[in-house]
Amino acid sequence: xxxxxxxxxxxxxxxxxxxxxxxxxxxxxxxxxxxxxxxxxxxxxxxxxxxxxxxxxxxxxxxxxxxxxxxxxxxxxxxxxxxxxxxxxxxxxxxxxxxxxxxxxxxxxxxxxxxxxxxxxxxxxxxxxxxxxxxxxxxxxxxxxxxxxxxxxxxxxxxxxxxxxxxxxxxxxxxxxxxxxxxxxxxxxxxxxxxxxxxxxxxxxxxxxxxxxxxxxxxxxxxxxxxxxxxxxxxxxxxxxxxxxxxxxxxxxxxxxxxxxxxxxxxxxxxxxxxxxxxxxxxxxxxxxxxxxxxxxxxxxxxxxxxxxxxxxxxxxxxxxxxxxxxxxxxxxxxxxxxxxxx
Amino acid sequence: xxxxxxxxxxxxxxxxxxxxxxxxxxxxxxxxxxxxxxxxxxxxxxxxxxxxxxxxxxxxxxxxxxxxxxxxxxxxxxxxxxxxxxxxxxxxxxxxxxxxxxxxxxxxxxxxxxxxxxxxxxxxxxxxxxxxxxxxxxxxxxxxxxxxxxxxxxxxxxxxxxxxxxxxxxxxxxxxxxxxxxxxxxxxxxxxxxxxxxxxxxxxxxxxxxxxxxxxxxxxxxxxxxxxxxxxxxxxxxxxxxxxxxxxxxxxxxxxxxxxxxxxxxxxxxxxxxxxxxxxxxxxxxxxxxxxxxxxxxxxxxxxxxxxxxxxxxxxxxxxxxxxxxxxxxxxxxxxxxxxxxx
Numbered sequence: 001x002x003x004x005x006x007x008x009x010x011x012x013x014x015x016x017x018x019x020x021x022x023x024x025x026x027x028x029x030x031x032x033x034x035x036x037x038x039x040x041x042x043x044x045x046x047x048x049x050x051x052x053x054x055x056x057x058x059x060x061x062x063x064x065x066x067x068x069x070x071x072x073x074x075x076x077x078x079x080x081x082x083x084x085x086x087x088x089x090x091x092x093x094x095x096x097x098x099x100x101x102x103x104x105x106x107x108x109x110x111x112x113x114x115x116x117x118x119x120x121x122x123x124x125x126x127x128x129x130x131x132x133x134x135x136x137x138x139x140x141x142x143x144x145x146x147x148x149x150x151x152x153x154x155x156x157x158x159x160x161x162x163x164x165x166x167x168x169x170x171x172x173x174x175x176x177x178x179x180x181x182x183x184x185x186x187x188x189x190x191x192x193x194x195x196x197x198x199x200x201x202x203x204x205x206x207x208x209x210x211x212x213x214x215x216x217x218x219x220x221x222x223x224x225x226x227x228x229x230x231x232x233x234x235x236x237x238x239x240x241x242x243x244x245x246x247x248x249x250x251x252x253x254x255x256x257x258x259x260x261x262x263x264x265x266x267x268x269x270x271x272x273x274x275x276x277x278x279x280x281x282x283x284x285x286x287x288x289x290x291x292x293x294x295x296x297x298x299x300x301x302x303x304x305x306x307x308x309x310x311x312x313x314x315x316x317x318x319x320x321x322x323x324x325x326x327x328x329x330x331x332x333x334x335x336x337x338x339x340x341x342x343x
Numbered sequence: 344x345x346x347x348x349x350x351x352x353x354x355x356x357x358x359x360x361x362x363x364x365x366x367x368x369x370x371x372x373x374x375x376x377x378x379x380x381x382x383x384x385x386x387x388x389x390x391x392x393x394x395x396x397x398x399x400x401x402x403x404x405x406x407x408x409x410x411x412x413x414x415x416x417x418x419x420x421x422x423x424x425x426x427x428x429x430x431x432x433x434x435x436x437x438x439x440x441x442x443x444x445x446x447x448x449x450x451x452x453x454x455x456x457x458x459x460x461x462x463x464x465x466x467x468x469x470x471x472x473x474x475x476x477x478x479x480x481x482x483x484x485x486x487x488x489x490x491x492x493x494x495x496x497x498x499x500x501x502x503x504x505x506x507x508x509x510x511x512x513x514x515x516x517x518x519x520x521x522x523x524x525x526x527x528x529x530x531x532x533x534x535x536x537x538x539x540x541x542x543x544x545x546x547x548x549x550x551x552x553x554x555x556x557x558x559x560x561x562x563x564x565x566x567x568x569x570x571x572x573x574x575x576x577x578x579x580x581x582x583x584x585x586x587x588x589x590x591x592x593x594x595x596x597x598x599x600x601x602x603x604x605x606x607x608x609x610x611x612x613x614x615x616x617x618x619x620x621x622x623x624x625x626x627x628x629x630x631x632x633x634x635x636x637x638x639x640x641x642x643x644x645x646x647x648x649x650x651x652x653x654x655x656x657x658x659x660x661x662x663x664x665x666x667x668x669x670x671x672x673x674x675x676x677x678x679x680x681x682x683x684x685x686x
Contacts, residue, residue: 064522128582139519143527176482176570179407184486184567208575212582224527225568227519229575232551236579239471239555243615244587247607258604264590272586 002033003312005305006085007052008095009040010060010077013295016044019096022301023048030306037088039081055080061097063294067104078102082109085287092288092308094279096296102289103140103282110287113320115327118148119284120223121291122159123230124307126272129214134160135174138230138280141223146189149173149220151327153194155283156218157201158323162314169217171199172206174225180204186222208232237272279304281311284320288312345376346655348648349428350395351438352383353403353420356638359387362439365644366391373649380431382424398423404440406637410447421445425452428630435631435651437622439639445632446483446625453630456663458670461491462627463566464634465502466573467650469615472557477503478517481573481623484566489532492516492563494670496537498626499561500544501666505657512560514542515549517568523547529565551575580615622647624654627663631655 007023009016023036036052038045045054059076061069073079078097082105085093095102099121107119120137127133136152136159137144144152153171160169173191175183180191182205194202206216208229221229244265248258258265279300282289288311292304350366352359366379379395381388388397402419404412416422421440425448428436438445442464450462463480470476479495479502480487487495496514503512516534518526523534525548537545549559551572564572587608591601601608622643625632631654635647 128585142519142525174571176485176567176574182485187567207578208571208573209578209581211575212578221571224519224530225571228517228551228564228568229571230551231519232554232572232575233579235550235552235555236576237583238552240580240583240615242471243611247604247611250604250607264593268586268590272583 002035003092003309004035004037004088004090005308005312006081006088006090006093007036007038007305008077008081008093008097009038009045010057011063011095011097011294012292012301013096014297016040017047018298019296019301020045020048021298022296023051023305025298025302026305026309027051029302030309034309037081037084037090039084040077055084057081061101063098065098065101067101067108070101070105071108079105082106085110090287091312092290094290094292094301094304094308096292096294096301096304098294099139099291102291106282106285106287106289110285110289112284113286113317113324115324116155116284116320117151118144119282120148120152120155121226121280122156122283123280125212125230125233127212127214127216131214132164133212133214133216133219134164134169135211135219135221135226135230136283137221137223137226139223139227140282143224144186144222146186146193149186149190149222150193150197150199151284152220153190153199153202153218154323155320156220158320159281159283159316160217162316162319163310164217166217168201170203170215171201171218171220172203172211172216174211174219174221174229175205175207178205178207184222184225190220241269279307281307281316283316286317286321288317345378346435346652347378347380347431347433348651348655349424349431349433349436350379350381350648351420351424351436351440352381352388353400354406354438354440354637355635355644356439357640359383360390361641362639362644363388363391364641365639366394366648368641368645369648370394372645373652377652380424380427380433382427383420398427400424404444406441408441408444410444410451413444413448414451422448425449428453433630434655435633437633437635437644437647437651439635439637439644439647441637442482442634445634449625449628449630449632453628453632455627456629456660456667458667459498459627459663460494461487462625463491463495463498464569464623465499465626466623468555468573468576470555470557470559474557475507476555476557476559476562477507477512478554478562478564478569478573479626480564480566480569482566482570483625486567487529487565489529489536492529492533492565493536493540493542494627495563496533496542496545496561497666498663499563501663502624502626502659503560505659505662506653507560509560511544513546513558514544514561514563515546515554515559517554517562517564517572518548518550521548521550527565527568533563584612622650624650624659626659629660629664631659 038052057077122136279292381395400420465479622635
């Protein structure tokens with residue numbers, strides 16, 4: 001099966017040329033037959049004419065744009081890309097644009113999967129045992145209800161099964177303590193509901209301290225806390241990486257030490273580099289909607305495309321739609337309203 | 344001036360003997376004249392009879408105890424220690440006991456400083472430029488209002504001035520983006536209020552990513568998010584430390600490399616080890632109330648005592664009381680009600 005993948009080539013800090021390099025990197029790692037549709041200023045996309053269909057778009061959605069802004073920008077690369085996703089019945093879409101605008105526009109155009117109340121950004125975090133821990137929501141919403149968190153657990157479980165092949169993912173709720181009575185009002189209530197429902201694989205609360213130890217396959221939290229969580233791990237990683245550099249620059253002896261340890265240092269950097277996980281997915285929409293970092297370089301973008309490819313191949317949307325069928329008969333609001341994350 | 348310091352010797356995971364070693368470590372680093380009052384099972388405190396007054400207490404407050412539990416445990420080391428703080432007009436109190444019980448009991452007994460609505464746990468985080476960033480609240484509450492956050496900014500500013508000597512501390516609000524419109528509903532409103540009041544040193548929102556870069560002296564957040572934040576930094580630090588160990592164990596050459604780099608690795612570990620920051624303070628109470636980690640070892644406890652000593656010497660309670668005098672004439676609730684963190 002040939003995958004059709006839509007690429008929003010605008011809106012990245014480093015520019016379209018960098019993303020074009022990323023596309024080539026993806027292809028060199030993932031040989032196969034793809035139909036790429038690259039959307040953006042055509043004069044900046046000459047270099048990938050041979051590997052992608054170019055669709056011209058004159059505007060760039062600013063990083064800080066909200067839902068209303070983006071919907072008005074009909075000639076923006078982001079809106080055109082989302083429209084093309086529907087028209088061409090594509091398999092995945094990747095953008096480095098602002099989360100708020102991208103989520104709102106994608107939600108309004110592609111709609112939520114029936115039964116899903118709120119989309120969530122799910123991210124693959126490398127963990128201490130060399131595997132992946134999925135965390136959601138890491139920023140699609142500013143606040144979430146307990147019921148949202150319960151649905152995030154369901155979506156996270158299905159995602160983790162489909163993409164990482166875990167039969168019974170171990171699911172935790174992020175909290176300020178491991179006991180059941182710890183948590184924000186919403187997270188406590190979510191844990192209660194999950195327990196009442198005998199949610200499969202539910203382990204209880206988890207603290208930030210143990211979140212990357214490898215005991216969790218899926219960690220559920222609200223979008224505000226999740227965003228702080230994700231960016232804090234990035235911040236500490238960055239600080240520690242710089243500390244390691246400093247260690248080896250102390251003196252001649254430590255520089256010699258680096259000669260012996262450099263391979264390991266580089267391997268570690270790669271493994272813990274957020275860029276090699278590529279991007280997060282807007283889970284809960286009728287589409288494989290991948291969000292790459294605004295600061296993505298070629299490497300990061302190449303891995304974001306890879307995430308889209310994998311998710312399309314895993315048929316994640318079909319699996320989620322099936323998984324949420326029971327919600328449609330239950331007394332929950334229908335999942336077609338847009339997220340409140342519009343500003 | 345001789346400081347009177349109360350030590351709750353029970354309730355630490357590693358036991359009273361370990362904490363006793365910590366007291367000796369403190370003394371070897373901080374020679375001077377102190378009056379220590381060590382509260383706990385006297386048969387476990389023989390080894391410090393020569394350096395501390397021993398006050399027997401038969402019970403230990405369980406880590407998960409709530410406010411009501413602890414108030415009933417009149418013969419517990421924690422309650423006796425808090426009572427002694429008042430009776431002896433002590434200068435500082437240090438405990439490794441459960442946060443919920445300790446905060447509730449200390450708040451009820453010592454009372455909030457007039458004008459303060461909610462106590463906050465403030466922690467000194469090492470940052471990338473070799474200084475300290477104070478973060479609060481890191482877990483005294485489960486949820487906070489915008490008004491609480493505004494007071495945390497005031498307390499954090501005064502604390503940072505008094506303890507670290509910064510004339511104009513740079514104060515940030517922790518959020519999911521740097522723009523003013525980012526944040527939880529509470530954090531957004533708090534930033535608005537702080538801006539309206541032209542809060543001195545206010546810089547705006549900060550993301551977890553930049554939180555340890557050194558640009559911030561004080562970071563304000565709600566207790567739930569702050570606790571997740573703190574424990575996440577610990578978790579990532581732990582994972583990275585283990586990764587560094589692995590690098591040097593790869594093969595004979597990397598082990599040789601370690602010989603050259605080991606000094607730097609050890610210095611880094613020490614600097615980023617939460618144990619060397621010792622503990623957090625319950626800010627906003629009429630007393631220097633230091634909370635050491637439940638898992639404190641001798642090193643950690645010795646530094647927690649040091650935190651108490653420094654705060655007592657800096658006359659932090661007097662400074663805060665003066666700083667909040669204006670609140671008593673403003674239309675805010677009087678600050679004598681207990682925190683809701685009782686479970």
